[in-house]
Amino acid sequence: MLRCLYSLLSYLIQPFVLFFIWRKGFLQPEYRHRLHERYAFYKNLKKPMPKGVVIHAASVGEVIAATPLIKKIQEYYPQLSITITTVTPTGSSRVKAAFGDKVTHFYLPYDLPDAVKRFLNFVDPKLFIVIETELWPNLIHQSHIRKIPFVIANARLSPRSAKRYGWVKSHLQPMLNEIDLILAQDRVSADRYLALGFNPDNLINTGNLKFDLEVTPNLCNKITETQNILHIVQRPVWIAGSTHEGEEKIILEAHQQLLKQYKDLILILVPRHPERFEEVEHLLQKMQISYVKRSDNQEILQNTRVLLGDTMGEMMLLYGLAQIAFIGGSLVKHGGHNPLEPIVFKIPVISGLHTFNFPEIFAKLRNVNGVIEIESHQKYLVSAVSKLLDTPELGEKIAHAGFSVLTENQGALTRHLNLLAPYLIK
Numbered sequence: 001m002l003r004c005l006y007s008l009l010s011y012l013i014q015p016f017v018l019f020f021i022w023r024k025g026f027l028q029p030e031y032r033h034r035l036h037e038r039y040a041f042y043k044n045l046k047k048p049m050p051k052g053v054v055i056h057a058a059s060v061g062e063v064i065a066a067t068p069l070i071k072k073i074q075e076y077y078p079q080l081s082i083t084i085t086t087v088t089p090t091g092s093s094r095v096k097a098a099f100g101d102k103v104t105h106f107y108l109p110y111d112l113p114d115a116v117k118r119f120l121n122f123v124d125p126k127l128f129i130v131i132e133t134e135l136w137p138n139l140i141h142q143s144h145i146r147k148i149p150f151v152i153a154n155a156r157l158s159p160r161s162a163k164r165y166g167w168v169k170s171h172l173q174p175m176l177n178e179i180d181l182i183l184a185q186d187r188v189s190a191d192r193y194l195a196l197g198f199n200p201d202n203l204i205n206t207g208n209l210k211f212d213l214e215v216t217p218n219l220c221n222k223i224t225e226t227q228n229i230l231h232i233v234q235r236p237v238w239i240a241g242s243t244h245e246g247e248e249k250i251i252l253e254a255h256q257q258l259l260k261q262y263k264d265l266i267l268i269l270v271p272r273h274p275e276r277f278e279e280v281e282h283l284l285q286k287m288q289i290s291y292v293k294r295s296d297n298q299e300i301l302q303n304t305r306v307l308l309g310d311t312m313g314e315m316m317l318l319y320g321l322a323q324i325a326f327i328g329g330s331l332v333k334h335g336g337h338n339p340l341e342p343i344v345f346k347i348p349v350i351s352g353l354h355t356f357n358f359p360e361i362f363a364k365l366r367n368v369n370g371v372i373e374i375e376s377h378q379k380y381l382v383s384a385v386s387k388l389l390d391t392p393e394l395g396e397k398i399a400h401a402g403f404s405v406l407t408e409n410q411g412a413l414t415r416h417l418n419l420l421a422p423y424l425i426k
Contacts (some may be wrong), residue, residue: 130152236266
């Protein structure tokens with residue numbers, strides 16, 4: 001009954017969805033492109049090989065988390081076709097950058113019964129894997145009807161999502177019963193799924209795939225090449241990655257204060273969403289801070305103070321250029337982003353206090369003093385960066401502690417592969 005009501009409401013809101021896409025397209029034109037895929041119409045598109053695997057990674061963060069898993073599946077099961085779906089253009093760009101034409105990529109259609117049926121008819125998979133948090137009732141139901149195992153990998157359930165699902169907990173059981181396996185990324189998320197009524201026999205706490213990061217030789221070479229192109233080898237660099245509205249002004253004010261003492265200091269400023277690149281550029285102009293854009297791929301001059309990261313798929317590369325990292329989304333109530341991406345480069349990490357998206361990771365870092373946490377004011381950011389610039393040995397100590405958390409918690413990738421093997425070899 002709940003799914004029928006949900007489907008009816010989903011159809012009724014489609015005019016508003018189209019208006020949202022049209023409006024969002026002004027800032028990010030890619031949202032208007034390939035609209036037919038969002039309703040599962042694939043005229044003139046190449047059909048993937050049947051009985052492959054669909055891996056759904058909603059946006060950039062999920063694609064990054066899924067990339068090592070996807071590459072291992074390609075390595076161990078080369079005969080399987082892999083289709084990756086996303087819902088955002090940024091996620092789509094990340095898929096293309098990471099895999100090129102070695103996978104098939106589409107947008108996941110809206111969770112409408114007819115669209116989901118067309119999608120599954122077109123792709124015809126033997127396994128559906130969702131990364132982290134995407135519970136779509138019609139997609140789950142149609143997969144179940146077709147006897148396509150439905151697995152949630154690296155599963156995460158935020159406090160907000162758990163609360164919302166809790167409101168309709170008594171009606172969720174039919175959908176939960178149609179999910180074959182949940183591989184939870186931490187005990188907190190596992191407990192939240194169990195509290196909703198999911199069968200404990202089909203839930204395993206595998207750990208977080210995001211711990212299984214590695215710096216490849218190819219990435220190391222790219223970092224060295226980029227340092228030389230930008231001409232920053234001899235300059236101190238700090239980065240503010242994945243920033244959100246309300247944070248850039250704080251960060252830039254802090255940078256202006258830092259420049260009074262550290263005149264050669266470079267800030268790499270990377271907004272989380274590409275539709276905000278222009279907005280942040282205007283802020284730089286308004287504050288009269290000299291900058292270059294990463295997309296211009298030009299040398300940073302002696303009087304340049306900021307490198308604006310306005311490209312997609314280069315977050316790890318940009319972290320590799322820095323000696324100190326600040327994690328965005330944490331000075332405002334967004335919940336923070338993955339601190340392990342800079343930690344893998346063995347650099348100290350600074351974060352705001354709003355880190356509820358990654359409670360287990362930050363708890364582990366906090367326990368070993370592997371992160372500096374600050375309040376949401378530029379003076380605290382100035383103090384933290386100054387301390388790390390003045391006392392490199394402190395930075396090394398924090399970085400080492402953070403890196404130990406990363407290495408000690410790796411292994412989720414192997415556990416995922418072992419548990420997915422029965423579905424992949426069928």
